[in-house]
Amino acid sequence: MKTITLLLTVLCTMFSFGQTEKTGDILINTTQTDDTYWAGENIKVNSVVQGDLVVAGGNLVINDSINGDLIAAGGELYVNGYIADDARLAVGRVTINSEIEDDLIVFGGEVILTENAKVNGNLKCFGGNVEINGEVNGKAEIKGTDISINGIFNETSKIMGEDFTLGPNAKFHSKVEYWNSDGEIDFKEALVNTEATFNETLGDENSELSATTFGTKSPSLWVFYILSAFLVILILHSLFRNTFSEAVEGLEKNWFKSFGIGLIYLFGIPLLIILAFLIVIGIPIGLFATGIFLFSLLFGHLIAALLLVYYYKHKKTRKWNFWGITFLALCVAIILRLFTMLPYVGILISVVILSITYGALTLKVINFKIVPVKK
Structure with a gap:
């Protein structure tokens, strides 16, 4: 009961927090x-x-x-x-x-x-x-x-x-x-x-307890998961709302490109981290990259939830405010978590979702462009 009460208190407090x-x-x-x-x-x-x-x-x-x-x-x-x-x-x-x-x-x-x-x-x-x-x-x-x-x-x-x-x-x-x-x-x-x-x-x-379940097998852990997810979505949305808004522009025409770039991120970054650790002077960079990469995997579905809500908002020209997007992203995150908990299929779903998400963000944040070859 204490956890549920705390969850409700945090949600109310965070509403006033968002205004400041x-x-x-x-x-x-x-x-x-x-x-x-x-x-x-x-x-x-x-x-x-x-x-x-x-x-x-x-x-x-x-x-x-x-x-x-x-x-x-x-x-x-x-x-x-x-x-x-x-x-x-x-x-x-x-x-x-x-x-x-x-x-x-x-x-x-x-x-x-x-x-x-x-x-x-x-x-x-x-x-x-x-x-x-x-x-x-x-x-x-x-x-x-x-x-x-x-x-x-x-x-x-x-x-x-x-x-x-x-x-x-x-x-x-x-x-x-x-x-x-x-x-x-x-x-x-x-x-x-x-x-x-x-x-x-x-x-x-x-x-x-795979990377897809994240310990959400019991009601008490679900309450804790929802609280944690809300806090992470809140901070991500507060800091990077413009990034999410810009990343969904043109996403409909770049699904496959985003997916491909995201796959490079998911499987290429670990190889670069290993290479960094093999080079003595690259160890600090490897440690930093490992932390960032683990964070991106651990909270990837929350980032994906925000991106999906912004995509729907952009496509349907909805006029949702900050808190409307935040709570919708929380709902989407819970749905994504349920899907990714499916045996075997959940891993595939996770890879697809994370690839498209990080591919889309990479295209916009780093301004990744394929320059056409002039004939």
Whole structure:
């Protein structure tokens, strides 16, 4: 009930937020005495928030205490301050370097809990690369692609990953069920008066958490997903509304060209990233490109939803305002998510949608033109 109430509160608050255009770089240096909501390209919190903090943006940094819940959606997030209640995060990359007093639910392309991280409640983690170096005092459920455990788990845990590795400091003080694509692994000294069970059925669960499902299999996660999607759509729409408006002009005649350029983006960028990592001086560029690429994949259907709404508005010459487009994009995003959750077909739909979306944006943003050859 608290989550639903918070969702309604955020929606109402964001309506007033939209009228003041709080976008760009935001620095919070004074104590916030109540629940606080911000959206911007870069947000840094250097002072105490007495209530809940809800933020959305490209780069988010939390350096001081949050005395309520933390809800964040965006590209990259660093949590260095104490969180007195729950944390619900949906980001491209997150690094947690502090204590969370209650539950942590996190969705991300890359999730890192440092050796200073401590979760006193339950942990639910859905990610690509997951690295746990801290301590979890509640039950843990971790699903990902590459999972590295080098921390302490004091209650029962489930771990599902294509690759699952244990570090020298990993300790499990209660039962652990796990699955990984290579089969059973040797826990060595990681088990403290308990046992580890390899469970084949967890592999089926893990396959359901693909890049297309994004953890939207239960009602509670759907509520969290809708909240996160709304925040991300809001910030994207606030910052790039002109880009979306211009990208749909002439799109009807350039579907195939957009699709082709988008395919180059989806499959060409990873190759360039690999090449950058092979060249020592290119590593910083590779890291930056990886973050951007993961963000584009993670939130691609939200970007596609905005583009589709702007395309329909342009084609039908509708006079929708900022908030009408935002809420319509949220509805379209939910529909796209349902389609992309379909087994096998969902992956194909995702590739087509993302290719057309990023192809159309590339054509307009970078002014990509094919110059005709003069005979």
